Amino acid sequence: MELREIVDKIKRLSPLSASATQLIELMQSSGSSFEQITHIVELDAALTANVLKVVNSPAFGLGHKVTSVSRAVSFLGEKMIAGIAIASCAPEVYGEELAGYAAERGELWEHSLLTAIASREIAAYCTEPLRAEDAFTAGILHDIGKSVLSQFVAGKTHELMEAVESKAAQDFMEAERLALETDHSEAGMVLGKHWRLPANLLAAIRYHHTPHKAPEEYRPLVYCVHLGDALAQMHGVGTGAATLQCGLEPTVCDYFPISEDEFQAIFLDASIEFEKSRTAFLG
Structure with a gap:
């Protein structure tokens, strides 16, 4: 039901x-x-x-x-x-409190914005041609499914966290599936289709936690958002209870062979741009 x-x-x-x-x-x-x-x-x-x-x-x-x-x-x-x-x-997507994720109003937008900025910076390091514009837009959109699922996981947040901590679920997304028979990436793809988004952006939404499953032609973009999402969460900008509850795929290095120094530079540049942009958007 x-x-x-x-x-x-x-x-x-x-x-x-x-x-x-x-x-x-x-x-x-x-x-x-x-x-x-x-x-x-x-x-x-x-x-x-x-x-x-x-x-x-x-x-x-x-x-x-x-x-x-x-x-x-x-x-x-x-x-x-x-x-x-x-x-x-889309204020009903980005402007609402996500009670099911213990995320306050504005947290989803902040996380999406930093993911977009980070993904744009990361795109330049791809082993295959990747447009920064696509990476930015995909980053903005990647977590739209959380706005859909929030009301359905409300009251179950502790249960989902326990499933991850006890290893009953591999990560938060699997915990969502155990509770609802779907997860935020799948719900996001359905919303993306409702919004008539192009196929590459739908792939980024659907597979941003499992980029190896994405259609091959879209994997550079999906891996880029996967890494941008991780960088945003490492910065402490996530969506409540789900923050840092999904892992980083080691195969990301096949598409983005980024050195530690380069990653630190990306992290710093994205952080500076984010602080300026979030203040402009949110005050």
Whole structure:
């Protein structure tokens, strides 16, 4: 019965706005232009307001007020614009408290944002061609399933943690499956289909904890998000009880042979960018 209720909840969630969908599609293409992104933002009054709010936040310290969308897009960059668009039109996903995960309001967004920033930085180290834009967007979206499952694991958080600690479940995701017959990555993929996301982003959502199971063509992206997710949790930015409860696959080194010094540099750069960005978004 719970499985049917979970699917019903997903179907009741609002679809992504036309602007967010167009921006995601545009970022998937290699021919996206500054002018096209600006045009999409300008046609959406709510998105325009949010973009200007972020760019004019004290965190960016511009020293002057930006009132032009084109200037805001130029300063923030297309990856950040897509993040703002997704967050703006999905407050029921990113803006709610996740009681089932013992996560406060805003924690899922913070974790998603740091994962996105880290994944963007990590993408440059891939052994195969990987677009930073795709890594960022996939990082933003990877944990959307937690917003769906939260109400269904509410009251079972201690039970799930006990399953992991007693080794009855290999990790938190397996504990979810034992309790609900599904997990947040599977629920997230169903929500991603409801939002009509492209196949590579669906793969990142579905397999970010099990990247070796992803279709081969999408594994570089999925492993990138897998590593970005781990970096965010190592930073202490997770989603409540689930933080650091899923392991890192050793095969990640096949796609990202990153040295310890390089990883430290990525960690530092991502942390600095995250602190600036989270303040702009959340105040």
